[in-house]
Amino acid sequence: MELNPRALAIGVLVGSLLTGGCGDAEPEPPGLRIEVVGVRPHDPGAFTQGLEVDGDTLYEGTGLRGRSTVRATDLRTGAELTRVELPEPYFGEGIARAGDTLWQLTWQDGVAFARDPVTLHTRTEAAYQGEGWGLCARDGRLVMSDGTNTLTFRDPVTFTPTGSVTLRGQRGAHLNELDCAADGSVYANDYPTNRILRIDPDSGVVLGVADASALLTREQRADAEVLNGIAQLPGTDRFLITGKYWPAMFEVRFVPA
Numbered sequence: 001m002e003l004n005p006r007a008l009a010i011g012v013l014v015g016s017l018l019t020g021g022c023g024d025a026e027p028e029p030p031g032l033r034i035e036v037v038g039v040r041p042h043d044p045g046a047f048t049q050g051l052e053v054d055g056d057t058l059y060e061g062t063g064l065r066g067r068s069t070v071r072a073t074d075l076r077t078g079a080e081l082t083r084v085e086l087p088e089p090y091f092g093e094g095i096a097r098a099g100d101t102l103w104q105l106t107w108q109d110g111v112a113f114a115r116d117p118v119t120l121h122t123r124t125e126a127a128y129q130g131e132g133w134g135l136c137a138r139d140g141r142l143v144m145s146d147g148t149n150t151l152t153f154r155d156p157v158t159f160t161p162t163g164s165v166t167l168r169g170q171r172g173a174h175l176n177e178l179d180c181a182a183d184g185s186v187y188a189n190d191y192p193t194n195r196i197l198r199i200d201p202d203s204g205v206v207l208g209v210a211d212a213s214a215l216l217t218r219e220q221r222a223d224a225e226v227l228n229g230i231a232q233l234p235g236t237d238r239f240l241i242t243g244k245y246w247p248a249m250f251e252v253r254f255v256p257a
């Protein structure tokens with residue numbers, strides 16, 4: 001069938017407008033392949049909300065009202081060092097260590113707990129507006145997600161907001177668990193998908209997208225819920241990845257697809 005040149009031109013114009021205007025559409029971010037380096041056991045009863053690695057300590061925050069915890073384990077042996085439960089009605093969310101403080105968010109309670117990183121006992125609390133989802137720390141600032149496509153920056157001592165950035169070309173993203181990588185980028189779970197986004201936190205540009213849907217076997221997926229948990233292993237190019245009720249935690253690299 002021969003195409004009508006005028007109809008073709010109109011179609012191109014409409015398509016351009018739908019994607020944000022002539023020449024303004026953001027290009028698709030490059031794909032990242034997940035290379036599995038190792039597999040570790042993970043508590044299948046943990047409704048994982050956040051991971052953080054500091055030295056030889058792995059911190060994990062879990063959620064659900066009446067069942068939320070924050071726990072510390074020995075990264076090398078997997079032995080639990082300490083665990084603290086959140087009182088009802090708090091619903092635990094993301095965690096991040098900033099200096100000598102381990103911060104823990106709550107979902108819809110508007111409270112962040114500042115904890116001692118050794119005992120996990122609460123030192124103080126900070127109030128914030130909106131929902132709390134993911135949290136990470138790097139270069140003297142906290143980066144926080146609230147389930148939208150916007151990241152909020154916060155002071156690591158007072159928890160007061162200092163700025164924000166909205167993702168470019170990713171209006172439908174729901175940023176959840178975060179990890180502030182050593183190279184300055186932020187890795188984010190895109191709830192409720194199996195996508196992990198690599199983000200430039202200063203510009204909001206998505207630098208890469210990884211698909212983690214193949215990590216679990218069909219049998220493992222039967223009792224597992226969404227991907228939620230990512231933390232870089234210090235001094236390496238490897239990350240730990242897990243999810244809610246996942247029976248395994250994966251040590252991975254992100255490489256160009």
